[in-house]
Amino acid sequence: MTGIEANKNTGTKRSDDLAPHKWESRRLINWSSAWPWVSAMVLLLALPVVFPSGSAITIMNQMAITIIFALAYNMLLGQGGMLSFGHAVYMGLGGFFCMHVLNWVEYDGLWLPLPLLPVLGGLFGLAFAFIIGSFSTRRAGTVFAMISLGVGELIAACSIIIVVFFGGEEGVSGDRSMGPEVFGFDFAQQREVYYLIVAWLLISTLAMYLFSRTPIGRITNAVRDNEERAEFLGYSQRHVRWISFCASGFFCGVAGALFAVNLEILTEENLNTTQSGIILLVTFLGGVGFFVGPIIGAIVFTLLQTVLSLYTEIWQLYLGILFVLTVMFFPSGLTGLIAVHIAPWKAGKLGLLAVPYAKLIIPLLAFVLSGAAILEILFHAREASVGDEAMTLYGITFNSHSLLPMIVAVVVAAGSVVIMKRIMPSLKEAWDAASPVSNAP
Amino acid sequence: MSIAEDLQPVQLAVELENLDKSFGLAEIIRNVNLNIETGERHAIIGPNGAGKSTLFNLITGKYAATRGLVRLNGTDISGLKPYEINRMGLSRSFQITNIFPKMTVFENIRCGLLWKMNYRYSFWHLVDRQRDLTERTEEILEQINLSARRDNLAGTLAYAEQRALEIGITIAGGADIIMLDEPCAGMSTSETEYIVGLIRQVTEGKTLVIVEHDMGVIFNLADRISVLVYGEIIATDTPPNIRANASVQEAYLGSSLEEDG
Numbered sequence: 001m002t003g004i005e006a007n008k009n010t011g012t013k014r015s016d017d018l019a020p021h022k023w024e025s026r027r028l029i030n031w032s033s034a035w036p037w038v039s040a041m042v043l044l045l046a047l048p049v050v051f052p053s054g055s056a057i058t059i060m061n062q063m064a065i066t067i068i069f070a071l072a073y074n075m076l077l078g079q080g081g082m083l084s085f086g087h088a089v090y091m092g093l094g095g096f097f098c099m100h101v102l103n104w105v106e107y108d109g110l111w112l113p114l115p116l117l118p119v120l121g122g123l124f125g126l127a128f129a130f131i132i133g134s135f136s137t138r139r140a141g142t143v144f145a146m147i148s149l150g151v152g153e154l155i156a157a158c159s160i161i162i163v164v165f166f167g168g169e170e171g172v173s174g175d176r177s178m179g180p181e182v183f184g185f186d187f188a189q190q191r192e193v194y195y196l197i198v199a200w201l202l203i204s205t206l207a208m209y210l211f212s213r214t215p216i217g218r219i220t221n222a223v224r225d226n227e228e229r230a231e232f233l234g235y236s237q238r239h240v241r242w243i244s245f246c247a248s249g250f251f252c253g254v255a256g257a258l259f260a261v262n263l264e265i266l267t268e269e270n271l272n273t274t275q276s277g278i279i280l281l282v283t284f285l286g287g288v289g290f291f292v293g294p295i296i297g298a299i300v301f302t303l304l305q306t307v308l309s310l311y312t313e314i315w316q317l318y319l320g321i322l323f324v325l326t327v328m329f330f331p332s333g334l335t336g337l338i339a340v341h342i343a344p345w346k347a348g349k350l351g352l353l354a355v356p357y358a359k360l361i362i363p364l365l366a367f368v369l370s371g372a373a374i375l376e377i378l379f380h381a382r383e384a385s386v387g388d389e390a391m392t393l394y395g396i397t398f399n400s401h402s403l404l405p406m407i408v409a410v411v412v413a414a415g416s417v418v419i420m421k422r423i424m425p426s427l428k429e430a431w432d433a434a435s436p437v438s439n440a441p
Numbered sequence: 442m443s444i445a446e447d448l449q450p451v452q453l454a455v456e457l458e459n460l461d462k463s464f465g466l467a468e469i470i471r472n473v474n475l476n477i478e479t480g481e482r483h484a485i486i487g488p489n490g491a492g493k494s495t496l497f498n499l500i501t502g503k504y505a506a507t508r509g510l511v512r513l514n515g516t517d518i519s520g521l522k523p524y525e526i527n528r529m530g531l532s533r534s535f536q537i538t539n540i541f542p543k544m545t546v547f548e549n550i551r552c553g554l555l556w557k558m559n560y561r562y563s564f565w566h567l568v569d570r571q572r573d574l575t576e577r578t579e580e581i582l583e584q585i586n587l588s589a590r591r592d593n594l595a596g597t598l599a600y601a602e603q604r605a606l607e608i609g610i611t612i613a614g615g616a617d618i619i620m621l622d623e624p625c626a627g628m629s630t631s632e633t634e635y636i637v638g639l640i641r642q643v644t645e646g647k648t649l650v651i652v653e654h655d656m657g658v659i660f661n662l663a664d665r666i667s668v669l670v671y672g673e674i675i676a677t678d679t680p681p682n683i684r685a686n687a688s689v690q691e692a693y694l695g696s697s698l699e700e701d702g
Contacts, residue, residue, distance in 0.1 A: 234556030
């Protein structure tokens with residue numbers, strides 16, 4: 001039918017534009033849009049084979065949970081333009097609730113296979129988002145942000161007071177392996193938990209992606225861009241925000257449930273404003289304007305967090321600096337940084353950038369290392385115990401109280417800045433040459 | 442009033458009854474009474490600051506009236522939200538271009554269709570797979586001559602194209618009362634001609650309420666004209682009668698009418 005139509009109209013511009021579109025929408029599964037999902041699945045299945053150590057799996061579990069949480073957070077921030085300062089609450093509440101469910105399974109004989117626990121966590125998060133959203137989504141912008149901050153603080157404060165649910169300072173702990181076995185798995189092993197988390201990671205990510213392609217998902221974008229126009233198209237901006245807030249709450253709850261499964265303990269730390277700040281940082285670092293942004297942000301953040309904290313006590317300072325630099329220089333995040341290279345790559349001009357990039361990498365590295373050296377020397381000189389003046393950095397042992405190492409670090413840092421400034425013009429030139437001339441009239 | 446009109450009462454699309462609107466002490470709209478018939482093209486003119494946009498915002502629910510009533514197809518709409526009024530079949534454009542600049546032209550139009558095509562707040566449909574939605578969007582793009590711009594971001598269009606797009610979004614939902622606030626503001630003569638042709642075409646068989654400064658546009662397009670001066674309607678009549686109306690000439694039109702006539 002479509003073929004005949006297309007044949008009949010060949011030659012007219014319109015049918016040429018339309019035909020491929022129609023065909024695409026007919027196919028049930030579209031390969032060009034399915035391959036990222038399939039390759040992600042293969043990669044996720046293969047990861048524990050490549051990195052079989054217990055600590056690697058723990059890191060990957062943490063990473064997957066952070067990805068779900070950050071994606072859920074970006075449903076608000078990126079998709080809906082709602083800046084929440086208290087979003088850890090929905091993940092934390094889902095997690096606490098699931099901890100109690102695990103205890104009911106263990107002590108009260110509740111029948112629940114572990115893989116279904118995230119559904120309960122999600123529903124709990126959704127229920128809370130429904131209640132809080134009923135008043136917090138009336139207005140966007142500052143009002144929403146302030147209410148989210150207030151509610152976040154309120155529930156974090158409650159978590160110390162209401163011991164029955166939050167378990168006081170020591171939190172709530174349990175045992176995930178007490179439920180019925182599923183296909184012979186009791187989920188006592190970290191690796192079994194990995195596959196459980198990965199399955200939920202794929203389900204949640206796909207669901208959140210598809211949500212963005214539904215009518216409500218598109219209108220969420222519309223309300224973000226222009227709430228007045230959306231109102232005059234028949235949509236209540238408040239209802240639109242409320243619905244996406246609830247959807248976000250659901251996936252936060254899923255992340256909380258997986259957190260409970262992974263670590264078997266939840267404490268006040270999991271829902272306080274620090275946690276809310278971290279998820280904002282993760283999402284922004286990755287890039288709020290892209291669906292994959294939070295995924296990249298969560299991966300980079302978790303890696304930095306775990307790797308940096310092995311080497312330095314002041315890793316949070318470095319994350320903070322990275323966040324500030326991102327906000328200042330790359331407001332579209334790491335994904336935005338990658339995305340700007342797509343146009344030159346498609347034009348086959350990416351090679352033009354290789355030389356200036358290669359020139360830049362050495363002074364940049366020198367600057368990062370010497371800058372870190374300055375901070376580390378300062379930190380050691382001030383914080384190390386009295387008499388402990390020897391510190392080791394980059395394999396060199398020296399006295400942190402002597403002036404020479406500091407002078408070397410400052411000179412290297414300043415020198416690399418000067419060199420980078422010299423290289424910048426050639427990089428800019430290369431960019432101008434590599435950017436395809438826009439052919440829009 | 443003629444006998445024929447008595448026998449067949451005119452359908453009224455919009456009725457304004459003793460409408461007042463004050464901002465603090467400033468009375469912007471004073472005791473406005475106006476009936477706009479179904480299917481007519483009704484223009485509202487008046488000097489700057491006469492309250493035309495305020496009147497628009499009262500009818501579309503952006504502002505609440507201080508006193509008086511607004512009826513839409515016979516139903517009182519006082520206190521209703523813009524989205525509720527839109528669902529009753531009224532759609533509007535804005536004086537300052539009001540589109541979704543970060544979305545493509547195609548998506549802009551599609552957003553205008555979602556509610557009326559019953560997709561509402563659905564999260565169980567995928568927009569890209571709804572053939573009816575895609576086809577209707579393409580039709581409207583064709584109608585407003587923006588098919589070639591389909592995948593461009595709306596914010597990157599030329600000004601006249603953005604205005605055409607806004608008209609497209611406004612009519613997309615199939616509303617039977619269309620309200621356009623200065624659709625030709627800031628346009629060249631040829632662009633104005635293009636937009637007027639477009640308005641004429643897309644509002645065929647619908648009620649049109651239009652605010653416009655360009656007298657050429659008004660006298661060309663309108664079946665009836667209301668003249669608003671200092672928040673009061675001083676005359677409502679056909680274009681020739683408005684031209685001839687002495688108080689209108691005195692209060693507002695004067696020189697510009699002579700140039701036209």
